[in-house]
Amino acid sequence: MAKKVTIQILADLAQEREERYHSHNPLAPGHRMCIGCGIPPIVNEVLLAIDKPVVVSTATGCLEVTTGVYPYTAWNTPWIHVNFQSAAAVIGGVEAAYNVLKKKGLIGEDIEFVAFGGDGGTYDIGFQALSAAVERGHNFLYVCYNNEGYQNTGYQKSSATPIGAYTKTTPVGSAKVGKQEPRKDLTMIMAAHGIPYVAQASPHIYRDLTRKVKKALTFKGPKFINVLQPCTLSWRFAPEDTMRLAKLAVETRYWPVYEVIHGKYWKVNIKPKRPKPIEEYIAAQPRWKHVLKYPEIVERIQKEVDDKWNHLLALEEMSKALAEKEGIDYEALFANPEDNKESQ
């Protein structure tokens, strides 16, 4: 009897989850992203963390081409695809129009505005539009799903591609071994805009990502979250290893997860006690593992990782001291928004 009841409960739970997935999931199943692609969990975690109606804009890229193949759509929420460089400009325009309609009493409900762009559409071609939209102070959240290359067009390098990685435009040969330049640090650049909230996140720590979205939305004005997104096809790992790759990126400190409030207060969310060497992360990716034959390149990558990590820790320490000087409760600044709700 007990067994039968348990099976029924599990069946009900599965049914409920299924219904929730189909009725509330902002990005429905049936899109055409590659098996194991890191984009769908990121988009779903971000949008499921938002309790209000949402309008989404996306730049051209894998997310867009796989979710809006005419006459189908995977979007269960109002969605605008715009040209490659304009996701931030367009969501800013939509938010401005909404403000006018709200002022005229033509819209009553509160709506959130979210833009998604790949690293090509965010670090490179959409950067000017993004920087301008946040400078204008529009109230929106921009999420970069960062797969470190232009994947939709077959993997060309972007300014997020790491040193030594193979791409179609940074081949590996006797003259040059993959990409020569280090990754652009867009999260730092966005923090330098002094906007209310900036963060880095990883899809394998989905609770952290959810919390960051909720935290971001407690601020009015522009917010930016940069999420590392392992790309099965171009990084060339097995589809079941997506979250393992994301985890390794954090464990090696290649992708620190942290948040910045008003460009002033910094908090590193995860500090691996025994950080893994960068070789482990590199070795897991056929797009990159050729560099293991070149100790000087590995050393350069490890140095980049260590320098950035130490810089982040220094910023964290400095902001703690600053908060103290200003009489601000540093821990309260980064408190979980759900905790605040409970204590109200």
Ligand SMILES: Cc1ncc(C[n+]2csc(CCOP(=O)(O)OP(=O)(O)O)c2C)c(N)n1
């Ligand atoms: C102005 C312009 N240049 C180039 C293209 C071709 N194009 C479409 S998607 C894309 C790559 C997008 O890369 P990214 O933003 O990193 O997103 P991902 O494909 O990785 O999702 C390119 C180069 C375009 N659509 N418009």
Ligand code: SF4
């Ligand atoms: S190419 Fe990469 S980013 Fe694009 S859908 Fe496939 S796995 Fe995802």
